[in-house]
Structure formats: C-alpha cells, structure tokens
C-alpha cells in the first residue's frame with residue numbers, strides 16, 4: 208500500500224493523496240536525510256565527549272574476515288563517517304530514487320514555420336512556450352524532413368524516413384520499393400516499442416499518419432494507450448468544408464481509441480471539442496493511468512494544427528483580427544529584427560527577399576488586405592491554441608508532481624506550408640469555422656519561415672528548419688536554461704537522446720529481424736554545453752529534392768535542378784550559391800549523398816516537378 212503524504216497544490220491548499228512510486232522514493236530520501244542529520248549530531252557529540260575524556264589516543268579495534276586486527280583512531284572514524292553522511296545528505300535526490308527515470312513528452316505540431324512562436328521571434332502570443340524556453344534550451348539549427356509522414360517516421364524510429372519505409376506520405380506506395388511503402392516497416396523499432404521493453408507506460412493522443420490503413424496503426428507500434436486520428440484534417444465534431452473533396456471525407460472519419468472507431472459525437476470526447484485541446488486532455492488522462500501503474504511514461508502528442516484546413520474557435524480568431532493588417536512585408540522585417548536581437552540568427556544573414564510571385568502588401572486593395580488579415584488571424588489563433596494546449600499539459604504535469612523529472616520536447620514536423628500558391632484559399636463561412644476551407648498560402652507562409660527560403664516539400668532551410676525546445680528541470684543544468692544551442696540536430700537524434708536519458712536499449716532483434724542501426728546521436732551533451740558526437744553528415748530527400756549538410760557546408764537542390772552549395776556559417780538564408788567556386792566540395796558531398804541514398808533505400812523520384820509553393824506541375 209502506498210504511504211500517504213500531504214501534497215501542496217498550485218493554489219497552496221494541502222490535500223492527502225496516495226503517493227506514486229516516485230513520490231515514495233522522494234519521501235524515503237527526505238526521511239533518510241533527516242535520520243542522517245540526527246545521526247551526525249549524535250556522532251559529533253559523542254566524539255567530542257570521548258576526545259575530552261581521553262585525548263587523541265582513543266581508538267577502535269576493527270577485525271577483518273581474515274582475522275587481521277587494526278586499530279583506528281576515533282577521530283579518523285568520525286571524519287570518515289561524516290564525509291559519508293555529507294555525501295548522502297547533499298547528493299542529488301535522483302541518486303536515491305528507485306524510480307527516477309524521466310518521463311518523456313514529445314509535442315509535435317504540423318506545418319508550423321520556424322518563426323511563428325515567441326521563442327523563435329514570432330508575434331503570436333505563446334506564453335506557455337515562452338516559459339518552456341525560459342526554463343530549457345532552444346536549438347537554433349534543428350532539422351526535420353520536408354513532409355508530414357516522413358518526419359513522423361524519422362522521429363519515432365531514429366532512422367531516415369525511407370529506411371523505415373516512409374519516404375513519402377502513407378498514401379504513396381511504390382511497387383517493389385523498400386523506401387516508399389506507405390507504412391512503418393518491420394526493420395524499424397519505434398521509441399515506444401523500445402521504452403515499453405524498459406518498463407515505460409506509452410501513450411499518444413493526436414495525428415498518426417504512418418499507415419494505419421496499411422497495417423501499421425499506432426496500437427500495433429508500441430503504444431499502450433492511443434487516441435488518434437488517422438491522418439489529420441479533423442478539428443471539430445461536425446465539419447463540412449466547402450468544396451472539400453478529400454478534405455471533406457477525411458473530416459468525417461472517426462477518431463480511434465486503442466483501435467476502436469469512436470464517433471466524433473461520442474460522449475467520451477465531451478461536447479463541442481476542438482482537437483487541439485482534446486489531445487492534451489486525453490494525454491493527461493493517460494498520464495494518470497501511468498501513475499496508477501507506477502510506471503514512468505512516454506507521451507507522444509502529435510497535433511494536427513496548424514495544418515489545413517485552417518480551423519479555430521471563433522472567439523480566438525477574433526482576438527487576432529486586425530493585427531495582420533500590418534502586412535507580410537513589415538511583419539517579416541519585425542520577426543527578422545527580433546531574431547537578431549534574440550541571437551537566433553546572425554545579423555550578417557540578410558532576410559530572404561519576398562517571393563517573386565508575391566505582391567508587396569501596400570499594393571493590395573483594402574478588401575484584399577482584410578481577406579489576408581482574416582486568413583492569418585485564423586492561423587495565429589491555431590498557434591495560440593497550441594500554446595494554450597501546451598500550457599494545459601505542462602500545468603497538468605506540474606499539478607501531478609511530474610514536471611520536474613519530465614523531458615519535454617517541442618517541435619514542428621516540417622516548414623511553413625505554401626500549398627495552393629500565393630493567395631491561399633479562403634472559402635466558406637465563417638472563415639475558420641467547421642464549414643470553411645482555408646489554406647494559408649505562400650504570401651503568409653513566407654512570414655512563417657522568416658528569415659529562410661522555400662517551404663514544406665523542399666530541402667532548403669524554410670522547408671526543414673524547425674524549432675526544438677528541450678525542457679527538463681532535473682536534467683538540464685541551471686546555467687544552461689534560457690540558452691540557445693547552435694549545434695545542428697535532426698529528427699534521427701530523438702531516439703538516441705531518449706534511449707540515453709531513460710537507459711532503455713535499442714534491441715538487437717525485433718519481431719524476428721535485425722533492426723536497421725540508428726542514424727543519429729544523443730542530443731543530451733548539447734544541453735550540458737558539450738559537443739555532439741556526430742561523425743556523419745545529415746541527409747534529406749523528398750520528391751527528388753535533395754540536401755546534405757556537413758559542418759558549415761550544405762549542398763541542396765530543388766528537383767530537377769542542379770546542386771547549389773551554401774556556407775551556412777556565413778549565409779544560412781541560402782542566398783549565395785558557391786557551387787561554382789568550390790567544385791571539390793560539391794563533388795565530395797554529392798558522392799556522400801549518392802552513397803547515402805543507396806544505403807537508405809531512397810527511390811529515384813519519377814513524379815512531377817513542383818511549383819515554388821509545392822504544387823505538382825502537370826507534365
């Protein structure tokens with residue numbers, strides 16, 4: 208039976224609650240410290256009395272197992288005992304925990320650009336993410352893949368997405384291919400599969416998009432508890448997006464609770480839910496189950512926001528109306544200035560120019576400005592809702608006494624989304640409501656990726672740069688909090704990081720097969736101010752768009768174009784192509800990319816070329 212203790216809640220009241228194993232360990236630690244203090248006082252007092260009585264000649268006789276007798280002075284015994292006691296007394300609490308392995312929470316958002324949230328220079332209010340950044344480390348050069356499914360595959364397996372079978376979306380299957388299978392293959396192991404073996408409780412709430420319809424649903428890939436949607440697109444219980452097509456169909460799919468379809472009006476979900484809030488509500492229910500099971504937990508919260516169709520509660524949208532009449536030109540400049548002031552970027556990197564297909568804001572009519580203001584207000588409301596949902600989760604962890612030893616990682620799955628072109632889409636009434644069909648479009652997407660070039664689909668920085676906030680009060684040193692980490696990181700690093708901090712192991716055999724070896728490195732040294740042990744370049748491929756990064760050099764191309772070479776130390780915004788000046792670097796990195804593509808099951812792209820906003824170009 209668990210011991211009972213008094214727990215102080217956030218509002219200062221005391222309540223009696225059963226303790227979890229972790230709390231029991233903390234309680235035992237405190238009791239041990241109290242006993243040691245009492246024992247030290249008694250020991251010091253005794254030693255003083257003995258020394259007063261017999262001077263320095265007092266000694267004790269110790270007999271070993273071999274019968275050897277040693278005489279040891281009392282003073283030496285006292286000093287040794289006190290040293291031992293002090294070690295235990297002031298040791299970090301975690302060293303005496305029997306159950307001190309950290310909980311892990313991965314919060315992934317969908318199609319959000321690098322600069323939207325406050326900690327990366329955005330003007331959208333995100334107080335909860337600001338607080339996570341203030342208490343944690345922000346990575347300024349963290350990379351994802353250019354697309355939803357590949358990023359989720361890479362994140363969960365520690366492999367490049369093609370190696371896990373997910374070189375493209377889960378609706379794209381290539382006959383005979385090992386890299387484009389529309390599902391997670393059986394040569395990949397997911398983080399929850401590895402952690403479950405180590406005694407973790409594993410749960411997810413959100414968007415899967417890894418081939419549920421092709422035989423790889425989340426409840427068969429390591430999660431004990433799951434509330435999920437198959438592939439995104441659902442925000443409200445009843446959606447009827449105007450001209451929706453496939454979007455309309457997706458919005459009418461059920462949710463799934465541990466694999467059982469759940470009608471969108473099920474009482475289990477409560478009335479009038481909004482998906483962004485629903486995920487955190489269920490995540491906390493799963494946390495409570497983990498605590499009842501007295502297990503540490505791995506929680507994966509993959510939001511479908513702020514991916515199209517852009518939808519948010521109307522009262523939230525109203526808060527942001529009018530703020531975006533400043534226009535994309537001024538707002539991009541403002542984000543860029545803040546990023547320099549915050550140290551996120553270097554002042555010598557220029558802001559990437561406005562896209563050739565995008566008009567200057569001031570050339571728009573009042574009516575056009577109002578339309579674009581409304582469109583961006585819906586997107587901003589979705590980002591603010593994500594922040595509110597993060598706050599619910601963080602405060603829920605704090606109230607349960609779990610925040611201190613939980614590693615929280617917050618990131619986006621790809622860069623800003625420019626699909627549908629410069630104007631975006633603005634159909635249905637009210638805009639952002641369940642009957643509307645809104646896409647942000649490229650004019651505004653260029654604000655979300657400030658200061659970089661290109662978008663989702665592409666391997667230029669705008670498509671693959673993501674925020675990464677790491678927050679872990681017990682694990683990140685005090686002097687590293689609210690700091691920026693400039694070493695590059697990638698999704699392939701999350702599995703090694705999580706194995707590192709939990710002590711779980713990557714299996715040698717899984718489901719009768721040998722898993723592919725992990726590709727990344729643990730990021731843990733980076734939040735202690737040490738160098739990462741990365742020995743290999745980082746690689747990308749999606750729809751024929753390619754990139755390789757090795758140190759300061761990045762080789763990148765937009766299909767079917769030639770390689771471009773950039774020195775990211777001098778030019779992270781990829782303005783000055785140095786391929787002609789450094790043909791030897793181009794040749795070396797191109798050869799590395801070819802070798803990687805071969806070993807990583809990357810298929811040659813045979814599909815269409817794409818516009819600058821990622822739309823397919825008909826042959």
Ligand SMILES: [Ca+2]
Pocket residue numbers: 317318354355514620621
């Ligand atoms: Ca995405």
